[in-house]
Structures are given as structure tokens and as C-alpha cells.
Amino acid sequence: MMANKALAAFYYPEGIAVIGASRNPGKAGYQVVKNLTQGSYNGPVYPVNPAVGDVLGHKCYPSLGSIEGRVSLIIITTPADQVVDIFREAARRGDVRAAIVVSAGFSETKDPAKIAMEKEFLALAGQAGIRILGPNCTGVINTANGLDTTIEPTVAQTRGGISIYSQSGAMGGSILLFMEDQPVPLGFNKWTHSGNTCDLDVIDVLEYYGADPGTETILLYTEAINKGRQFMELARQIAPRKTILVLKVGRTELGVKAAYSHTGALAGSNQVYEAAFRKCGVLRMLNLEEMVDTAKALAMQPLPRGNRICILTEAGGPGTIAMDELGTSPLVTLAEISPAGQQRLHGVVPPISIVCQPQGYIDITAAAMEEHHARALQCVLEEDGVDGVILLSVPPTYLKPESLAGAIIEAVRGYNKPVLTCLLAGQWVREARRMLEAAGLPTYATPDRAARAMINMVQRQEYLRGLEVK
Amino acid sequence: MATYHLLETEARSYLQNKGINVPPYRLARSPVEAVKYAGELDYPVVLKVVARALVHKSDVGGVQINLQTPDDVERAYREIMATVAARAPGSPIEGVLVTRHIADALEVIIGTKVDPQFGPVIMFGLGGIFVEVFKDVTFGIAPLSYREAEQMVRNIKGYPLIKGIRGQSRKNEPAIIDLLLQVANLMVQNRELREIDLNPILVTDQEALIADARILLEA
Structure with missing residues (x-):
């Protein structure tokens, strides 16, 4: 639990000093002060730079030692060669508990002299009881108090239950931008980037997120997990309560080489990672889209109670694509619609519809209007043999997407089964997708992405069911 | 870290001493x-x-x-x-x-190593060209639960050969699963073990027989 207390000093600091604060918008020392003071965070921020009087109108201190108020977090944006001295000064203060070292030019260069410098300040910090994120790191975001220590492009701090850890700042930032770019921005709780991980790493952050009441789903981007057994043990404890999605690169020889040149990580055998993730209940994601798609489904919808999925489509092509994707999972089967249910369906869909050929697949065709979609959806949600529904539609000119969205929102009310939707496509359905998501119905850009998110929900459900059996 | 291979006779008696059946x-x-x-x-x-x-x-x-x-x-x-x-x-x-010599048996392999990140890991596959050319293998992290061992066997592409196709007999799948469980436990309980390579294991409808064993130990 040591790591948990240490990380709290990053997310909930009592006074932040930005060392290397700058008036030059091209410098990290400017952007960090800007992010900290111009957002919704209202704790004390102390820019430190002996050469200037103020940064963005905030009084600048000549040194870390000259700040009278309490400082629990320091953010270092100076050139690398000043970092060791800054840690000496931080140790003398006695109140500093956490340090984000933005400065780069340490172990990632693989230069022995620079590696030695990183070891030196790590030792100083260790003696002074200061924990480190970095170096070569942009730090943390906490939507609970508006804290943003980063130089990442600013995203809307929509609050939610998803917390993110990334070994790569660029990928971590991109996950947030992707989440913001959904029809309704997908909220998050905390965000952490660990850079060179000279001290705190994925295990510490996972432990914190595991115990953090604000975190429901955990997203990890990592190039290697060095303490594999420790990671598995921790994940095994957290996975029954919170879903852990991991984007672990190094699936191919080329990816392994790139990961090594990026962070020096030995990506390890892909099949061993697969086995390890499966064993501790972690869901592995193939790419950024799948990660955000799955997190969105989990954030908005209940888990399916079983693995029987119904595809309800207004067009054959998209339906087939979704079926193809479902077929990649050995876990998922198509829903069982009872004979009575099929009769009821025939009564509410256009006469040319194809009902349950094959079983669990319903094509209501382009003749379907709002009420056909809505009533067919209700029919399948009523069925005991249906655990989840993928609804696909390509609204033609005579079916207004917004009106369709309204009918779908009304239809699903009161059912506790996941419904994932895909309206194709583009500008034509943009407002309808926004309406659906505002009402808690996740939308997907393509049918296969909706199906993939559903597969992951089923996998999560099967994992939880397996725990009960044991 | 210095390592050495046991002679096949030594490897067989090592396994026997640990309670693993060797023909x-x-x-x-x-x-x-x-x-x-x-x-x-x-x-x-x-x-x-x-x-x-x-x-x-x-x-x-x-x-x-x-x-x-x-x-x-x-x-x-x-x-x-x-x-x-x-x-x-x-x-x-x-x-x-x-x-x-065992005739008309299906060749399967079990291999283990100690992964730098995850410790003892175990691999299962069909022998011969299936492993060499098609890389048709599955991995598990030791120790294994029964279900995990079963999944390792069933998740290889060549699983129908174990189940029995085209009039071939159904092979003794539980014997393979038991062997996987035993070998995984062996790796966890004996830290001097660096690698075990059982290749081939001959599986008939009756039994799974270790036909060759290589063991790498830490000196």
C-alpha cells in the first residue's frame, strides 16, 4: 500500500512548484504552468525561475527553497543537468513527497553518464522520501480536482469512471483525444504517464487505480511488463471488481523491435503475454479503437448475462460484417429467438424481412421505418435467449436518423441488456449518434467495431462467471 | 547463470523421481x-x-x-x-x-522455460511439422488449473487430431492434460529447472507416453 499513499501526493498535491517555469510558449515550463493555472484546478501553483518575475501573471520564485507555502509536488522542466541539484534542494525543504520529472535526456538515451545522473537523483529522492514519475514524463491528470500537470493537448475534462495509464505520453494523450472525439465525449477519472519509470511504474499505478473509488475501468498502454508475476497477482486481485483493458504492443517481430528502440523495453514473447493476461483476467486490446470502443460499452451498458448475441440489422451488408466479426470469437454464440418470439417479430417488421435465418440474425431491410426498428428491438430484448443486441441501421433518405434515434431510445427503456448500435454513416447520422450516446446507448463507426466491443463484454462476463464457478 | 543438460537416462529418472510416469x-x-x-x-x-x-x-x-x-x-x-x-x-x-516402439501414436510435445518476466511458462503442441512449420502451439503460465490445461490442449488448431478424425481413434486427452498439470507443477516446485522438453510424447487411445525427455538444469 506504500505506492498508494505515494501516488495520492501526485493526484491530490498540497502545493505544486513548477521548476523551470518559462514565459516562452514554446517551452514545457510555460505549458505546464498554463495547464495548471488556466483550467479548473485551484490549488496553489508556484512557478520557479530566478530569471523572470512572473509567468502568465503568476509570481515567479527564484528557487524552490524560497517558496513559503507548503509544496508536496514538484514538476521539473529544466535541462537534465540541473535535475540532481533540484532534488537536493527538494530534500532540504522536507515537505516534498512527489516529483514529476518532465526533463528528458536520461536512461532513455542509453548513455552511461546520463543513466548515472538518473540513478543519482533517484537515490537522493529515495533518502528524502520523494517518489518520482519519469523522467521523460508528462505526469498526471485528475478530473476530480481539475489537476493537469501535462503538456498534452488540452482535452475537455469530462468526468467518468475510466482511468488511464500509459508508458508512452503520445499514446496516453491520444487515448484521451480519442475518448473526447466520441459523439458524446467519454469521461475519464485519472490519467498517468510514467516515462522512463525510474521509480513508479505500471504496477504502482495499477495498484492505486485498483483501490481508487473513482476508478471503475482501467486502461493500460504498455510496451513491456518487467515484474510479470507481480503484475499478474495484482491484476488477479483487481479484475473481479474492475475491468482492466491492456494495449500491449509487440505482437510481431517488427513491433518488438520498435518497442525496444522506443523505451528499451524487451517486449517478450507475445504468446506468453497472451497466456498471462488470460490467466489474471485482463482483456487484451488490439488497437486504440478497440480499447476506447470497449471502454465506452462498459461505461454505458450493463454486461450481458450470457454469450447469446442477437444481430438486428436494417441492411444485409453491415449485418454480415458484424456476423463475420462475432464469428472470430469462440465464446460468442448467436441468440436463440423462441418460435413465439419469431412470430411476434413477423408481426412487427416489414413483410420482406428475413427473420432468424440464421437463428439470432434479423434483417428488417431498408423498408423498415422508426417503429419497425423500435418494435423489433423490443421483441428481441423480451426474449430469454437474448443476452445482448447489436443494432445496425443505414437510414435511407426517407428515414430521418434523429427520428430513428428517438425511437430507439424509447424502445430500450426498462431492459437491462446491453444494446450496441451502429448507424452508418458520417455527417448524415452525426446528430443521431450524439442523441443515442447522450441517452446512454454507445454508437460505433462500423458494424465490426460494435461486434468487437460486444465480444469483449461477453469475454468479461465469462471471466466473472468463471470466478463464481471456482 | 550456468546450466547443463541431463543425459536422457538421467532426465527420465529425474521425472520418475518426481512422480511422472516414464515408460x-x-x-x-x-x-x-x-x-x-x-x-x-x-x-x-x-x-x-x-x-x-x-x-x-x-x-x-x-x-x-x-x-x-x-x-x-x-x-x-x-x-x-x-x-x-x-x-x-x-x-x-x-x-x-x-x-x-509405439506404433500408430499421435506425437505431441510439452515444453517449458523460465520467462524473464513471467517465470515458469509451459507450451503445448502437436509434434513434428505442426510445431516446426505451423507453430501450432499454446502457452500457459505455471502452475495451471485443470481448465487452463484443458484449454491449452483444445485451443491448438490440430485439436481434431486428438479428438479423432477420419476414423482415427480418439486419443487419451485426459492423460495429456494430467501430464501438462504435472509438468507445470514440477517447474513451480523445482527452481533448479530451467527447461523441460518432452518431444515427442506418444499419445494413443490408452495413454500418453514420454518418448524423449530433455532437461536443462541450473548448475
Whole structure:
């Protein structure tokens, strides 16, 4: 639990000093002060730079030692060669508990002299009881108090239950931008980037997120997990309560080489990672889209109670694509619609519809209007043999997407089964997708992405069911 | 970290001492002994050279299979000695291992190693070209639960060969699963073990027999 207390000093600091604060918008020392003071965070921020009087109108201190108020977090944006001295000064203060070292030019260069410098300040910090994120790191975001220590492009701090850890700042930032770019921005709780991980790493952050009441789903981007057994043990404890999605690169020889040149990580055998993730209940994601798609489904919808999925489509092509994707999972089967249910369906869909050929697949065709979609959806949600529904539609000119969205929102009310939707496509359905998501119905850009998110929900459900059996 | 391979005879007795079933075998030091043991074990038999420097026995002509008669055994013994002496001169030879030849079996393999990140890991696959060409293998992290071991067996693409297709008999799948569980436990309980390579394991409808065992230990 040591790591948990240490990380709290990053997310909930009592006074932040930005060392290397700058008036030059091209410098990290400017952007960090800007992010900290111009957002919704209202704790004390102390820019430190002996050469200037103020940064963005905030009084600048000549040194870390000259700040009278309490400082629990320091953010270092100076050139690398000043970092060791800054840690000496931080140790003398006695109140500093956490340090984000933005400065780069340490172990990632693989230069022995620079590696030695990183070891030196790590030792100083260790003696002074200061924990480190970095170096070569942009730090943390906490939507609970508006804290943003980063130089990442600013995203809307929509609050939610998803917390993110990334070994790569660029990928971590991109996950947030992707989440913001959904029809309704997908909220998050905390965000952490660990850079060179000279001290705190994925295990510490996972432990914190595991115990953090604000975190429901955990997203990890990592190039290697060095303490594999420790990671598995921790994940095994957290996975029954919170879903852990991991984007672990190094699936191919080329990816392994790139990961090594990026962070020096030995990506390890892909099949061993697969086995390890499966064993501790972690869901592995193939790419950024799948990660955000799955997190969105989990954030908005209940888990399916079983693995029987119904595809309800207004067009054959998209339906087939979704079926193809479902077929990649050995876990998922198509829903069982009872004979009575099929009769009821025939009564509410256009006469040319194809009902349950094959079983669990319903094509209501382009003749379907709002009420056909809505009533067919209700029919399948009523069925005991249906655990989840993928609804696909390509609204033609005579079916207004917004009106369709309204009918779908009304239809699903009161059912506790996941419904994932895909309206194709583009500008034509943009407002309808926004309406659906505002009402808690996740939308997907393509049918296969909706199906993939559903597969992951089923996998999560099967994992939880397996725990009960044991 | 220094490591060394056990002789096949040592590897077999190591496994036996740990409670893993190994089919009967004898170490012959002359053609006469080989013929005697073959008679005791019952024909047909397999002869394999045992030498510390020769880990890849068949590469140096050190293995002869499906030997039906005493004459076959005597000739095979002399051939093995001659070929090994020619291809790997100077390798001290302990003798020749005699064991029963199993016909019409499916070859599977179990391998283990110690992963730098995840510790003892275990691999399962079908032998021969399936592993070499198609890389049709599954991995697990030791120790395994029964369900995990079962999934490792069922998730290989060649699983229908174990289930039995085209009139072939259904192979003894529970025997494979038991062996996977035993080997995974062995890796967890004996930290001196760096690698175990059981290749092949011969699986029939009755049993799963370890036909060759290589063990790498930490010195």
C-alpha cells in the first residue's frame, strides 16, 4: 500500500512548484504552468525561475527553497543537468513527497553518464522520501480536482469512471483525444504517464487505480511488463471488481523491435503475454479503437448475462460484417429467438424481412421505418435467449436518423441488456449518434467495431462467471 | 547463470523421481545387452544413443526406431556407434537406451522455460511439422488449473487430431492434460529447472507416453 499513499501526493498535491517555469510558449515550463493555472484546478501553483518575475501573471520564485507555502509536488522542466541539484534542494525543504520529472535526456538515451545522473537523483529522492514519475514524463491528470500537470493537448475534462495509464505520453494523450472525439465525449477519472519509470511504474499505478473509488475501468498502454508475476497477482486481485483493458504492443517481430528502440523495453514473447493476461483476467486490446470502443460499452451498458448475441440489422451488408466479426470469437454464440418470439417479430417488421435465418440474425431491410426498428428491438430484448443486441441501421433518405434515434431510445427503456448500435454513416447520422450516446446507448463507426466491443463484454462476463464457478 | 543438460537416462529418472510416469527403458552398453533388454521390454523397440555432448541425437544418426528382431537390434546398435563416432568424433558415449516402439501414436510435445518476466511458462503442441512449420502451439503460465490445461490442449488448431478424425481413434486427452498439470507443477516446485522438453510424447487411445525427455538444469 506504500505506492498508494505515494501516488495520492501526485493526484491530490498540497502545493505544486513548477521548476523551470518559462514565459516562452514554446517551452514545457510555460505549458505546464498554463495547464495548471488556466483550467479548473485551484490549488496553489508556484512557478520557479530566478530569471523572470512572473509567468502568465503568476509570481515567479527564484528557487524552490524560497517558496513559503507548503509544496508536496514538484514538476521539473529544466535541462537534465540541473535535475540532481533540484532534488537536493527538494530534500532540504522536507515537505516534498512527489516529483514529476518532465526533463528528458536520461536512461532513455542509453548513455552511461546520463543513466548515472538518473540513478543519482533517484537515490537522493529515495533518502528524502520523494517518489518520482519519469523522467521523460508528462505526469498526471485528475478530473476530480481539475489537476493537469501535462503538456498534452488540452482535452475537455469530462468526468467518468475510466482511468488511464500509459508508458508512452503520445499514446496516453491520444487515448484521451480519442475518448473526447466520441459523439458524446467519454469521461475519464485519472490519467498517468510514467516515462522512463525510474521509480513508479505500471504496477504502482495499477495498484492505486485498483483501490481508487473513482476508478471503475482501467486502461493500460504498455510496451513491456518487467515484474510479470507481480503484475499478474495484482491484476488477479483487481479484475473481479474492475475491468482492466491492456494495449500491449509487440505482437510481431517488427513491433518488438520498435518497442525496444522506443523505451528499451524487451517486449517478450507475445504468446506468453497472451497466456498471462488470460490467466489474471485482463482483456487484451488490439488497437486504440478497440480499447476506447470497449471502454465506452462498459461505461454505458450493463454486461450481458450470457454469450447469446442477437444481430438486428436494417441492411444485409453491415449485418454480415458484424456476423463475420462475432464469428472470430469462440465464446460468442448467436441468440436463440423462441418460435413465439419469431412470430411476434413477423408481426412487427416489414413483410420482406428475413427473420432468424440464421437463428439470432434479423434483417428488417431498408423498408423498415422508426417503429419497425423500435418494435423489433423490443421483441428481441423480451426474449430469454437474448443476452445482448447489436443494432445496425443505414437510414435511407426517407428515414430521418434523429427520428430513428428517438425511437430507439424509447424502445430500450426498462431492459437491462446491453444494446450496441451502429448507424452508418458520417455527417448524415452525426446528430443521431450524439442523441443515442447522450441517452446512454454507445454508437460505433462500423458494424465490426460494435461486434468487437460486444465480444469483449461477453469475454468479461465469462471471466466473472468463471470466478463464481471456482 | 550456468546450466547443463541431463543425459536422457538421467532426465527420465529425474521425472520418475518426481512422480511422472516414464515408460520402461534400459541402458545397454553392448549389442548383447541391447538384444537382451529388447527381449525383456518386448519388440518392436527403439535404440537411442546416450552421450552428454549429443543433445540432438537424431541429427548425428543416433536414433533407430521400429526394430523388430534381435538381428535388427544388434545391427542398429553397431550402426549407431559407427555413425555417431564418424559424425561427432570424440564424444564420450554412455551407451544406448532401449525402449519400446509405439506404433500408430499421435506425437505431441510439452515444453517449458523460465520467462524473464513471467517465470515458469509451459507450451503445448502437436509434434513434428505442426510445431516446426505451423507453430501450432499454446502457452500457459505455471502452475495451471485443470481448465487452463484443458484449454491449452483444445485451443491448438490440430485439436481434431486428438479428438479423432477420419476414423482415427480418439486419443487419451485426459492423460495429456494430467501430464501438462504435472509438468507445470514440477517447474513451480523445482527452481533448479530451467527447461523441460518432452518431444515427442506418444499419445494413443490408452495413454500418453514420454518418448524423449530433455532437461536443462541450473548448475
